[in-house]
Amino acid sequence: MKMLINSPQTVVADALRGVAAAHPQLDVDVERRVVVRRDAREGGRVGLVSGGGSGHEPLHAGFVGYGMLSAACPGEVFTSPVPEQMLRAASAVEAGQGVLFVVKNYTGDVLNFQIAAELAEEDGVRVERVLVDDDVAVTDSLYTAGRRGTGATLFVEKIAGAAAEEGAPLEQVAAIARRVNESSRSFGVALSACTTPAKGGPTFDLPDGEMELGVGIHGEPGRERRAMMPARAIAEVAVGAVLEELVEVAPADGPVLALVNGMGATPLLELYGFHAEVAGLLEARGVHVARTLVGNYVTSLDMAGCSVTLCRADAEMLRLWDAPVQTAALRWGR
Structure with a gap:
């Protein structure tokens, strides 16, 4: 496999050096693997920290900045960061109002963020x-154990980040973050496997002419494999699966935030065409789409495919979604 890297051993460090060179508003500690917005402690805000294995860019470092994350902890490719990174990030952003950890539901992330929270609280930081x-x-x-954390991470980080930017207290920022997660559902599809730098080849076998429905962002198996289908048929499966689980989410008849997310190797030409099918299906089912994002936001290295995330949004969520944001990967209104 051809990859634009120096070596598998330095791929994360090299990428972080590139982030530092491209975004001087960020403080990037390449050796200790922490990315922090330089003004994180200004204004006495709640600090927002997230992180996870590298390979999902722009998640999470690309979302560090005004109106979103205060810091991110990138692990090795598809590998959780360690508690020391998370503790270092919490210490760097603590401004007297506490810190919120946004954690995707993967076993390593959950355990390590829990350890980091306990260590931070021992140091007097509310988490x-x-x-x-x-x-x-x-x-x-x-x-x-339980559902995986995927595209809704973007919604949680943006909306909770806006609440923190407004000066909301820690308990309120955490509450809105939980409400966003509870109101969001996602479904992913893979057309090809991804390639990790260390392996140098596909991480799983997906024969020509087949696709994986319900794939995870590390290439974990989904619900089933089928022969390749047109975009309209794929959208029907994804939208149907998401709406089936959103039935009991309040407000049941309210608008949604929609994310059509590329997995890393799907061009925008295909993603926008796919979104046209998603939008048509939602309109036919009487679902009002209030806001839409289309693009690569929560990726899986070079996997071809996409995911659909819908969030039942109340008025407060929409207001916070529309609030200004200025990060490397998401920006508007400022």
Whole structure:
């Protein structure tokens, strides 16, 4: 496999050096693997910290900045960061109002963020943790107990980040973050496997002419494999699976935030075409889409495919979603 890297051993460090060179508003500690917004302690805000294995870019470092995350902890590719990184990030952003950890539901992330929270509290830092578990494809997997954390992480980080930017207290920021997660569901589809730098080849076998429905962002198996289908048929499966689980989410008849997310190797030409099918299906089912994002936000290295995330949004969520944001990967209104 051809990859634009120096070596598998330095791929994360090299990427962080590139982030530092491209975004001087960020303080990037390449050696200790922490990315912090330089003004994180200004204004006495609640600090927002997230992180996870590298390979999902722009998640999470690309979302560090005004109106979103205060810091991110990138692990090795598809590997959880360690508690020391999380503790270092919490210390760097603590401004007297406490810190919120946004944690995707993967076993390593959950355990390490829990350890980091306990260590931070021993140092006198108030910490709340919010678990993101939006993936409807499977209940348990190789990496998780319960639903996996995927595209809704973007919604949680943006909306909670806006609340923190407004000066909301820790308990309120955590509450809105949990409400966003509880109101969100996702479903992913793979058309090809991803390639990790260390392996240098596909991480799983997906024969030509087949696709994986309900795939995870590390290439974990989904619900089933089928022969390749047109975009309209794939959208029907994804939208149907998501809406089936959103039935009991309040407000049941309210608008939704919609994310059509590329897995890393799907061009925008295909993603926008796919979104046209998603939008048509939602309109036919009487679902009002209030806001939409289309693009690569929560990726799986070079996997071809996409995911659909819908969030039943109340008025407060929409207001916080529309609030200004200025990060490397998401920006508007400022």
